[in-house]
Amino acid sequence: MFAVIKTGGKQYRVAAQDEITIMTLAGDAGSKVTFEDVLMVADGDDVKLGAPNVAGAKVFGEIVEQTRGEKVIAFKKRRRKNSKRKRGHRQDLTIVRITEIKAA
Secondary structure (H helix, E strand, O other): OEEEEEEOOEEEEEEOOOEEEEEOOOOOOOOEEEEOOEEEEEEOOEEEEOOOOOOOOEEEEEEEEEEEOOOEEEEEEEOOOOEEEEEEEOOEEEEEEEEEEEOO
16 A cells, blocks of 8 residues: 655655655654645555545654755856855754555
């Protein structure tokens, strides 16, 4: 059984016991989270599509860790003008373990 959920402006295909890395969520390690924006639930040949969400479907998970992503360098250089700018950025991320998928 798997589901497609939407969180942080992105869509993820998840199954039970999967660990996914998503945009940051509030909570400490061990906290429970519920995803209610379930776009699709599939169990073998039984597929339920939402318009836009599947009614009554929920995906439950547990926060494993709050972490940060790799450093991304934004470097801008203007040729022949001795002008340049270097900026770094690290995105805050949350690692979530999916515990259960409930269809309606």
